[in-house]
Every structure is written in C-alpha cells, then in structure tokens.
Amino acid sequence: MRIAVIGAGALGSTFACLLAEQGHDLIVTARGAALPVVQADGIRLSGGYGDRLARPLVVERLVAPCDLALVCTKAQDAAAAIAENAAVLDGTPVIVVQNGLDGVTTARRLLPQSACFGLITIIAAHYEGPGRVRVTTAAPSYLGRGDGPADAATLHWQAVLDAAVPTLAVDNFVGAQWTKLVVNMLNALPAITGLSVQEVIGQAGLRRLMTRSMRETVRVGLATQVRFGSLQGLSHRRLHMFALAPLWADQLLPLSMRSRMGTVPNQGSTLQSLGRGQRTEIDFLNGAVAKAAAGIGVAAPVNALLTELVHEVERSGEFLRPGDVLARFT
Structure with missing residues (x-):
C-alpha cells in the first residue's frame, strides 16, 4: 500500500518507520534543514520498538496520489500542511495523528472529498534530530471518528495500522x-x-x-x-x-x-x-x-x-x- 506521512517529527517518523517495515511504500514530507538529512540517511528508530531503519521516499510536498495519508504535524501546523498537499490528498483517506480537539474537523474542512479519521496515540517519542527518534514509552493508539460507534471504515484502517503498531478502534472518538x-x-x-x-x-x-x-x-x-x-x-x-x-x-x-x-x-x-x-x-x-x-x-x-x-x-x-x-x- 502506498502511504503518505505528512510531517517527519517524532510521531511521523515513528509511524513511517514501523509502517515501512510492514512492506508499505512510504512517502514522508519534511521541511527545511531536515529534508536533505532524512533523504540521505533515512529514519532511525530506537527505544520502545527496538532499533529500526527505514528509507522512505522523502519529499517537501506530495506530488502523486496515495492510498492513505497520516497527518503527523503539530496541531498549529496542520491546516497549512493539509492545504499545501490538498491537491493530492483530497479524496484520499486521511488519518490525523494529533493532540487537541480540532484536527479531524480541520481535515474535513480542507479535504471535503476525503474520509477523515483521528488517531489518538499514547506513544512517547523523543525527537533527537532529523530522522532520529527514540521511543521512550511504547503504548497503544486509538482510531476513530465522530461520537458514535466505530464504523466499518474505521475497523479497516485500524487493521492496517495495527499490523505495524498496536492500534485499537474506539467508539465515541470525540469523547476520547x-x-x-x-x-x-x-x-x-x-x-x-x-x-x-x-x-x-x-x-x-x-x-x-x-x-x-x-x-x-x-x-x-x-x-x-x-x-x-x-x-x-x-x-x-x-x-x-x-x-x-x-x-x-x-x-x-x-x-x-x-x-x-x-x-x-x-x-x-x-x-x-x-x-x-x-x-x-x-x-x-x-x-x-x-x-x-x-x-x-x-x-x-x-x-x-x-x-x-x-x-x-x-x-x-x-x-x-x-x-x-x-x-x-x-
């Protein structure tokens, strides 16, 4: 599966590395000084999930369609990152991996043709530098959308993520x-x-x-x-x-x-x-x-x-x- 990860910070790098190990074709966006470093050296993960190395395609912005996208920026950067990639993302299932309350709402507003989900993660990951992340606490993540029970689409993407990192489908995602x-x-x-x-x-x-x-x-x-x-x-x-x-x-x-x-x-x-x-x-x-x-x-x-x-x-x-x-x- 071709999966895009928007943002190469602590969580974006963690998910990209673990998903790549499952054989998915990963594309990761990075900005500024981090871009050439991750392009050259890949992503190295250590700590709670063991030592891993992934060499995904690393770009400044998406240029080709994908099957799934994870938005892993900080909450204050989400709107700009989604808008910058909207021409490619709109219509693609999108999972927003973010703190706060507004991530899924922002994604739905900017990507009206996309099915948008939220992922709550309890993983504690320390960003040690571009492409270098140490997981200090390995923990489950929780996928869902809306305030009702987990639907079939949520269960489908939960299974995809769970193969790489422990993920549960959760009812009442807004409450979560x-x-x-x-x-x-x-x-x-x-x-x-x-x-x-x-x-x-x-x-x-x-x-x-x-x-x-x-x-x-x-x-x-x-x-x-x-x-x-x-x-x-x-x-x-x-x-x-x-x-x-x-x-x-x-x-x-x-x-x-x-x-x-x-x-x-x-x-x-x-x-x-x-x-x-x-x-x-x-x-x-x-x-x-x-x-x-x-x-x-x-x-x-x-x-x-x-x-x-x-x-x-x-x-x-x-x-x-x-x-x-x-x-x-x-």
Missing part, C-alpha cells in the same frame, strides 16, 4: 479526544520549568497544580455535555468521580501516569518543541480548555494561566523556577 486532553495536561509544567514529566509529578506543589489543571479540564468537558471516551483505563464514570473527589485523592491520577512511564525521562511534546526553538501547541492543549470554557461562559483560570506561562517561556527562552510558578497561582 477529551480524555486524551486530560492526559495532555502532563505537558505544560515541564515546558514551563524545564523538568521532565516524572520530575514535575515528583514535586508535591507542581503535582497538585497539574492535578488542578486536569480537574478543571474534566469539569469544563462535563459542562459542555461531553461524554468522555474510554482510554488508558480512564472512562466517563472514573473522570466524573475525579471531578468530584478531593484534590489529595485526585493526585493518584498523575502518580499512576508517572508509574507507567518508567525511568527514562519524558520531556513531553511541548518541552521538546521549545528545545527545538519551535512554537508549541499549547493553545490546542491547555488553551483548548480555556477556549471551550469561554464558549459556555465559564472560567478555566488554571489552564488559562498555564497557557500564558508557556507563551512567556516561548518569548523569553528562560524556564521558571517551580517556586515562582506556584506563586503565580496563589
């Missing part, structure tokens, strides 16, 4: 996106402090703040009538209870997430973006919670301020000390 948004609350504080996710959770004050951002996310979702999807042991019932429980008890959630990460430092995708001098997708993570809250006339002060602090670090290039961060929330 909200559940992943709760998980993505792991990202902001590492980006603000420069600490790994494990280190942030290990500090009591930062852990409480992370927990508050998660609780606020769940409460905003419930207020917008979202039914959270089942993902990684989380469910609507469990998250509803989480929203009502005392803060000390809710801290068990980030602690359990840390235990699944192992000992390899997990920077989180937002901190990795800062390390590469790139814009972060914080507006599509904590910022998405603040936006959803504003849409129904309620406040999300914790997530709004976390978003502001990540932008502050983007502008200054300087991380904040944990004590200074906590003082901003008192």
Whole structure:
C-alpha cells in the first residue's frame, strides 16, 4: 500500500518507520534543514520498538496520489500542511495523528472529498534530530471518528495500522479526544520549568497544580455535555468521580501516569518543541480548555494561566523556577 506521512517529527517518523517495515511504500514530507538529512540517511528508530531503519521516499510536498495519508504535524501546523498537499490528498483517506480537539474537523474542512479519521496515540517519542527518534514509552493508539460507534471504515484502517503498531478502534472518538486532553495536561509544567514529566509529578506543589489543571479540564468537558471516551483505563464514570473527589485523592491520577512511564525521562511534546526553538501547541492543549470554557461562559483560570506561562517561556527562552510558578497561582 502506498502511504503518505505528512510531517517527519517524532510521531511521523515513528509511524513511517514501523509502517515501512510492514512492506508499505512510504512517502514522508519534511521541511527545511531536515529534508536533505532524512533523504540521505533515512529514519532511525530506537527505544520502545527496538532499533529500526527505514528509507522512505522523502519529499517537501506530495506530488502523486496515495492510498492513505497520516497527518503527523503539530496541531498549529496542520491546516497549512493539509492545504499545501490538498491537491493530492483530497479524496484520499486521511488519518490525523494529533493532540487537541480540532484536527479531524480541520481535515474535513480542507479535504471535503476525503474520509477523515483521528488517531489518538499514547506513544512517547523523543525527537533527537532529523530522522532520529527514540521511543521512550511504547503504548497503544486509538482510531476513530465522530461520537458514535466505530464504523466499518474505521475497523479497516485500524487493521492496517495495527499490523505495524498496536492500534485499537474506539467508539465515541470525540469523547476520547477529551480524555486524551486530560492526559495532555502532563505537558505544560515541564515546558514551563524545564523538568521532565516524572520530575514535575515528583514535586508535591507542581503535582497538585497539574492535578488542578486536569480537574478543571474534566469539569469544563462535563459542562459542555461531553461524554468522555474510554482510554488508558480512564472512562466517563472514573473522570466524573475525579471531578468530584478531593484534590489529595485526585493526585493518584498523575502518580499512576508517572508509574507507567518508567525511568527514562519524558520531556513531553511541548518541552521538546521549545528545545527545538519551535512554537508549541499549547493553545490546542491547555488553551483548548480555556477556549471551550469561554464558549459556555465559564472560567478555566488554571489552564488559562498555564497557557500564558508557556507563551512567556516561548518569548523569553528562560524556564521558571517551580517556586515562582506556584506563586503565580496563589
């Protein structure tokens, strides 16, 4: 099968390498200085899925039709990347591999002739340079679309992906996106402090703040009538209870997430973006919670301020000390 991967970052490179190993004909788009490097050296994957090397066709933009496309850019770059390749992509099944809530909607708007799906992935992958990725946590991915049960087309593409990397078809994909948004609350504080996710959770004050951002996310979702999807042991019932429980008890959630990460430092995708001098997708993570809250006339002060602090670090290039961060929330 001829498969295009839009974006040669951590996840795009991971999926391209694993799909190529299954015998698929891979085409990967890359930009800037990364383009000639990946063209010359291919993609090297290490860590959770073992050591792999793939040599896909690497181009700046697609020029020939394909059977399937995966959009693996950061959320803020998705619209431009899809639009740039729309002449080739429109009519091709497209899977958007992205954080946030808007990826599938954006793809449907720009590719009206395409069947569009979303893929939620829990894989933690560290981008070490063009064509070099280390998987720090191997984990399942979840494919779906809409808020109903997984349909036949979803099951078909799930089987294609699952042969390369563990993938499940999920009902109520929109609800699952909200559940992943709760998980993505792991990202902001590492980006603000420069600490790994494990280190942030290990500090009591930062852990409480992370927990508050998660609780606020769940409460905003419930207020917008979202039914959270089942993902990684989380469910609507469990998250509803989480929203009502005392803060000390809710801290068990980030602690359990840390235990699944192992000992390899997990920077989180937002901190990795800062390390590469790139814009972060914080507006599509904590910022998405603040936006959803504003849409129904309620406040999300914790997530709004976390978003502001990540932008502050983007502008200054300087991380904040944990004590200074906590003082901003008192």
